[in-house]
Amino acid sequence: MNIFKDFTNPPLILAPMAGMADNAFRILCKNHGADIVYSEMISAKAVYYNDAKTFQLASFDSKETPLILQIFGSEPEILAYAAKKLFSLSHPCGIDINMGCPVHKIVSNGEGCALMKNPALVYEIVSRVREVLPPDIPVSVKIRKGIDSRTENFVQVALSAQKGGADFIALHGRTREQMYSGKADYDAIKQLKDTLKIKVIGNGDVVCTESYDNLVKTGCDGVMIGRGSFGNPFIFENIKRHRQNLPPLTPSVQEIKETIFNHIELALKYKSETVALRETRKHISCYLKGFHGSASLRNLVNRAETKKELYEIINSVKD
Ligand SMILES: Cc1cc2nc3c(=O)[nH]c(=O)nc-3n(C[C@H](O)[C@H](O)[C@H](O)COP(=O)(O)O)c2cc1C
Numbered sequence: 001m002n003i004f005k006d007f008t009n010p011p012l013i014l015a016p017m018a019g020m021a022d023n024a025f026r027i028l029c030k031n032h033g034a035d036i037v038y039s040e041m042i043s044a045k046a047v048y049y050n051d052a053k054t055f056q057l058a059s060f061d062s063k064e065t066p067l068i069l070q071i072f073g074s075e076p077e078i079l080a081y082a083a084k085k086l087f088s089l090s091h092p093c094g095i096d097i098n099m100g101c102p103v104h105k106i107v108s109n110g111e112g113c114a115l116m117k118n119p120a121l122v123y124e125i126v127s128r129v130r131e132v133l134p135p136d137i138p139v140s141v142k143i144r145k146g147i148d149s150r151t152e153n154f155v156q157v158a159l160s161a162q163k164g165g166a167d168f169i170a171l172h173g174r175t176r177e178q179m180y181s182g183k184a185d186y187d188a189i190k191q192l193k194d195t196l197k198i199k200v201i202g203n204g205d206v207v208c209t210e211s212y213d214n215l216v217k218t219g220c221d222g223v224m225i226g227r228g229s230f231g232n233p234f235i236f237e238n239i240k241r242h243r244q245n246l247p248p249l250t251p252s253v254q255e256i257k258e259t260i261f262n263h264i265e266l267a268l269k270y271k272s273e274t275v276a277l278r279e280t281r282k283h284i285s286c287y288l289k290g291f292h293g294s295a296s297l298r299n300l301v302n303r304a305e306t307k308k309e310l311y312e313i314i315n316s317v318k319d
Helices: 023-031 044-048 052-058 076-090 112-117 119-132 154-164 186-195 209-216 234-243 253-270 273-288 294-303 307-315
Strands: 012-014 036-043 067-072 094-099 139-146 168-175 199-203 222-225
Touching: 012 023, 012 234, 023 036, 023 253, 023 273, 036 044, 036 052, 044 052, 044 067, 044 076, 052 076, 067 076, 076 094, 076 119, 094 112, 094 119, 112 119, 112 139, 112 154, 119 139, 119 154, 139 154, 154 168, 154 186, 168 186, 168 222, 186 199, 186 209, 209 222, 209 234, 222 234, 253 273, 253 307, 273 294, 273 307, 294 307
Parallel strands: 012 036, 012 222, 036 067, 067 094, 094 139, 139 168, 168 199, 199 222
Antiparallel strands: none
């Protein structure tokens, strides 16, 4: 399956984001123009041990397709097992392997970005996962520039993944050491695009049409957007309007309120009221940024315990 074939421009891709890009947000972003979405990262070990919550995290709706399931781990056999199991359960449009997560808990287990220290293991992981999936199902990896500024080995790691049979690579143009600080390095994305035979998705700091244009100049085959979508799922349709030389949509307060309600209702379809409210709060805070009295509104939102209370708070927002 060539998930890029339907797109004349680089597809707009919602980044994998643990704790944020769940079913509700993925559907919302698709409704606002995202072409492809990634799941939150899923522990291959938890799949191996049949953890029910993990299968829940990996489940998705037909409205979310094309969706790529992202797995993380360090052992080729466990990752291959998880990829095969998840594929046979839900038939995602691709399986991605997380090689960029900078979080200490993950890296100290040899997972996420720690894999970049070992290009031979990257090769082994990708080739094992490739072997267990049908040939038309893409296998991809998501990497960073390297562990730190002294070890920016993204080209070597990406070449290992390509040799192992990866169909495409997403590069977040920062090192693990940088976490989310500094600026994403688009020259690195261009360098990778110029080096690899397979497709390259560019990622990092796309928050508006200008940053989109800058990333597209690298020649990347897809544009992945993460934090720029928080409180602003409109970013996808605005980039599409920009491509057509149309003016951006500037949603009114009422339209933002409707988007928040839509987001909450979607979350309630997939999660219990308590969980849905807790997990939607972070998003609601982002929608409310820049609103008059947003700090106190956010405090109220964080304390709301029922949908009714939350709706009352949002409804109290003045135009
Ligand atoms: C809250 C949060 C959760 C994230 N979770 C994941 C994840 O599960 N897997 C992954 O590969 N990257 C994850 N990332 C990294 C993003 O996919 C992306 O690479 C990063 O945010 C840079 O893109 P941006 O500047 O457009 O946000 C996460 C980022 C954030 C902010």
